[in-house]
Structures are given as C-alpha cells and as structure tokens.
Amino acid sequence: MSVLSLDTLRGTYLRGMQFPDEFGRPMPDSVLDSKAKSTEAAFQRRYGMQLSPTVVRIGDITLPGAPLCPDLPRKFVDSQPFDPRAFEGDRFVSLMLPVGPVKGTPRVFLQLPGSKPIEWSREWVQVQRRARVLQLYPMGQTVNLMPLQASSLGFMALMGGRTIPNAWQVEYEAGYTEDDLSGSDSDVLNALGMLTAIAVLIPGSMDLFAAKGIAGLSAGVDGLSNSTQLAGGGQSLRYAPLIQAFKDELTSWERMYQHRGVGMRLGVL
Structure with missing residues (x-):
C-alpha cells in the first residue's frame, strides 16, 4: 500500500479531474494505484529513503x-x-x-x-x-x-x-513515520504527491486525438477548407501547464532537500 492515498492523490494533486482514455472510458483506480506504487518505489531509490519504518x-x-x-x-x-x-x-x-x-x-x-x-x-x-x-x-x-x-x-x-x-x-x-510525514517532513510527502500526479497527468492527457498525435482540428465552411495541427512535443499535452508547475516546484524542493541532507561534516576521512 502506498503512503499516498488515492483520495489524497485525486483530491489534492489531481484536483478531482477525470481522465478518460481515447475511447472515453474513465481511468480506473487500479491504474492510479499502479502509478502510485511504481512512483513511490522509484522515489525511494532516487533519494535513498524509506517512506515507512x-x-x-x-x-x-x-x-x-x-x-x-x-x-x-x-x-x-x-x-x-x-x-x-x-x-x-x-x-x-x-x-x-x-x-x-x-x-x-x-x-x-x-x-x-x-x-x-x-x-x-x-x-x-x-x-x-x-x-x-x-x-x-x-x-x-x-x-x-x-x-x-x-x-x-x-x-x-x-x-x-x-x-x-x-x-x-x-x-x-x-524510514519516515506517519507523524514525520504529517509534520516536520510533510514536504517529502508533498513531493511524492506531485511526482505521482505527473505520472498520471501525462497519460491522462491522451484523448482520442492526442493518442493519434493530433493537437487540433479546424474547418472553414465558406472555403471548404480544413487543417490539422500535429503534436510536436510535450507542450501540446492537455495538462502541460500543471505538469510544468509541478516540475518547477519539484526542482526547488530537490535543491532544498539535498542541502538539508548533506549538512555539516567535520573530521578527517
């Protein structure tokens, strides 16, 4: 079980948004749970930590x-x-x-x-x-x-x-305790929440058009013209601004976390 509950993930970090796939089906909780577990495992390896005792x-x-x-x-x-x-x-x-x-x-x-x-x-x-x-x-x-x-x-x-x-x-x-993650080290859990949200927002941006690489469609009646805009990168994702905001905040958090972890070292090694 992930330390980040699905209710917290949906309500706090995904803002209650729904994520239909290219067929209009809502993203099931099993997918969110899988994303949460895999992101937590990678998070712990990346920062050399345990999120539970x-x-x-x-x-x-x-x-x-x-x-x-x-x-x-x-x-x-x-x-x-x-x-x-x-x-x-x-x-x-x-x-x-x-x-x-x-x-x-x-x-x-x-x-x-x-x-x-x-x-x-x-x-x-x-x-x-x-x-x-x-x-x-x-x-x-x-x-x-x-x-x-x-x-x-x-x-x-x-x-x-x-x-x-x-x-x-x-x-x-x-490892962190529940009291740690709800108190003095709550920023750690917040960072995990943002990373997990990014892991969900990227595939959650894939509607029927995005899955086919189409960023937009337009049509003109008078001239009987139409045009298709093809997706050229991650900035065309539906939730790109929110994803980038999370990434920016994570960059600042990582600098602070690494500085806090190194601290002062004395003595002859």
Missing part, C-alpha cells in the same frame, strides 16, 4: 543479541570492507548508509575472518541522520583490544594491513 541490514551474517524491531520489514544490502589502516592517527571510519532517515543508534559489528562478529561499542558510534553517514571511532587501544576477540586468522588479517572484505555488519532502523 524499516530495519536495514548491511551484510547478512547472523548477529549476536536481540535483533532491532523484529516486527518491522527488513531490507538487506551488501556489507562494506574494512581497512585496518583506517584508524591511523586521528582518523575515523566513515560509512555511507544506503537508506535514511536514520532512527536511533545502529548496531555495528566487525566481522574478521574465522571470528565471531565483534560488536562496536555504541559510545564510539556517531550518526549524521539526514546525511546518512555513520562514523566509527577507535575504541581506545583498538589494535590491542581487537585481537582478544579474534581468531589467529582474524589477527593475521587485522595486522596484515590489507583490506578485509564483507567486514562491517550494521543493523539500524530507518
């Missing part, structure tokens, strides 16, 4: 301890490698989380070869929630502490200075 798992190994929010749907993505030199000097590890906005503090584990997952202390985890950046700081004398929980193979991998694949395993909650 979801648990995101980076990696797929079994983690110790109780899983986060077992009743929520889960989304799996590939794990990320670990460079043992990442903590040299005053550096910290910075991981770009695939989905936002981030809720709470993620559970972070380091998976060394032949070892059980080693949990990263939450005191050494910092999250930039809107920017979806996870920063991991060295837990004290990391080089001395880590091998205590690592196998001999893991110790060799850690001290060998080579990048360890599939090492970072992360579990966190992400």
Whole structure:
C-alpha cells in the first residue's frame, strides 16, 4: 500500500479531474494505484529513503543479541570492507548508509575472518541522520583490544594491513513515520504527491486525438477548407501547464532537500 492515498492523490494533486482514455472510458483506480506504487518505489531509490519504518541490514551474517524491531520489514544490502589502516592517527571510519532517515543508534559489528562478529561499542558510534553517514571511532587501544576477540586468522588479517572484505555488519532502523510525514517532513510527502500526479497527468492527457498525435482540428465552411495541427512535443499535452508547475516546484524542493541532507561534516576521512 502506498503512503499516498488515492483520495489524497485525486483530491489534492489531481484536483478531482477525470481522465478518460481515447475511447472515453474513465481511468480506473487500479491504474492510479499502479502509478502510485511504481512512483513511490522509484522515489525511494532516487533519494535513498524509506517512506515507512524499516530495519536495514548491511551484510547478512547472523548477529549476536536481540535483533532491532523484529516486527518491522527488513531490507538487506551488501556489507562494506574494512581497512585496518583506517584508524591511523586521528582518523575515523566513515560509512555511507544506503537508506535514511536514520532512527536511533545502529548496531555495528566487525566481522574478521574465522571470528565471531565483534560488536562496536555504541559510545564510539556517531550518526549524521539526514546525511546518512555513520562514523566509527577507535575504541581506545583498538589494535590491542581487537585481537582478544579474534581468531589467529582474524589477527593475521587485522595486522596484515590489507583490506578485509564483507567486514562491517550494521543493523539500524530507518524510514519516515506517519507523524514525520504529517509534520516536520510533510514536504517529502508533498513531493511524492506531485511526482505521482505527473505520472498520471501525462497519460491522462491522451484523448482520442492526442493518442493519434493530433493537437487540433479546424474547418472553414465558406472555403471548404480544413487543417490539422500535429503534436510536436510535450507542450501540446492537455495538462502541460500543471505538469510544468509541478516540475518547477519539484526542482526547488530537490535543491532544498539535498542541502538539508548533506549538512555539516567535520573530521578527517
């Protein structure tokens, strides 16, 4: 089910307009529902977000301890490698989380070869929630502490200075809640509504003539003349002004949303 209801789509963004096809049949709700679902999926991929609460798992190994929010749907993505030199000097590890906005503090584990997952202390985890950046700081004398929980193979991998694949395993909650989308982040839902409306307005502009590429017809009785205007582009669509207005507003929203998401970044990467 889409977070954007069909009633809201019809009443707020489509202004109650009816959209007959080239045979004069009204557009059924099943078409609107399909457009809403496909647009929502593309919207979430485009902006790296979930429009409903979801648990995101980076990696797929079994983690110790109780899983986060077992009743929520889960989304799996590939794990990320670990460079043992990442903590040299005053550096910290910075991981770009695939989905936002981030809720709470993620559970972070380091998976060394032949070892059980080693949990990263939450005191050494910092999250930039809107920017979806996870920063991991060295837990004290990391080089001395880590091998205590690592196998001999893991110790060799850690001290060998080579990048360890599939090492970072992360579990966190992400996604907007209904309160978010009706309050401080209502602009996100508004952007989804405009995009969905555009997806409906374009085929909704196709009457019998437009479907055949005809923009207009005219006839003169006295001279027995007639002319046909052929559609040459999107500007000839019936709802072109409304479509363009939505596009202009979406362009402004996207600039603001990206700026709000990046925010301020400090530290040595």
